[in-house]
Amino acid sequence: MRLWHQSLIKHLPSVKDYKGCSNQLGGQHTEIRMILASIKRHGKVNHSVVNYVNDHPLSSLRAYGLLIIDEMKKRGFNTSEEIEQEYCDDEDALRLYQLAQEGAIIYPEHDDQYLAECISNLEGKGIYINM
Secondary structure (H helix, E strand, C coil): CCCHHHHHHHHHHCCCCCCCCCCCHHHHHHHHHHHHHHHHHHHHCCCCCCHHHCCCCCHHHHHHHHHHHHHHHHHHCCCCHHHHHHHHHHHHHHHHHHHHHHCCCCCCCCCCCHHHHHHHHHHHHCCCCCC
């Protein structure tokens, strides 16, 4: 379970882009839904790589989810209007999303060290990203 560094979103491979590569973009959408379900069920997520999400309001995760949905739409994926509306009904998420579109990082944990860790993780999967 991992939320990729926010700056990698537009570079994540998807089945529609790269034959033979896993769908990291669609998988990220699934991860967000799993994290939200865990928080709803248990009050928190319990996975060492994403535990930092517990230190932030759910609005942050929904704003990140909107960034993922935007990228999926750009690539021609059909997305759930119901899920998108759920995120958009959160005014704080919309505010964070707007700031992120202007370059703000939603999670301060997504720093340069985390970016390097994510790139290394992707390379371990045979995915090389040129930024």
